Amino acid sequence: MLYAIISEDVENSLTLRMSVRPAHLARLQDLQDAGKLVLAGPFPAIDSAHPGDAGFTGSLIVAEFSELSAAEHWANTDPYFLAGVFARVTVKPFKQIFPQ
8 A cells, every 4th residue: 555654854954854865865765666666755945946955844755565554664764754854754544546
């Protein structure tokens, strides 16, 4: 089943976020290589694809996991979560309708 992992950053997370980014991206690459990643990316803090020093306010990942607890475990062991980039993480079952 697909799950949406919705994360909200702590205030002024950019420096911490960037320091942990390689490890975070490596885990996402593993999901992609396994054919389980639908999409992933951050929420820019301003209306720009390249927010610069404004940074990001969180992230969205949609990926396939065997069950909710597996998705929650993956989210709670993400380098961003462990390093304190995220103030809050919500994991919800997700039903993709489009694109087919």
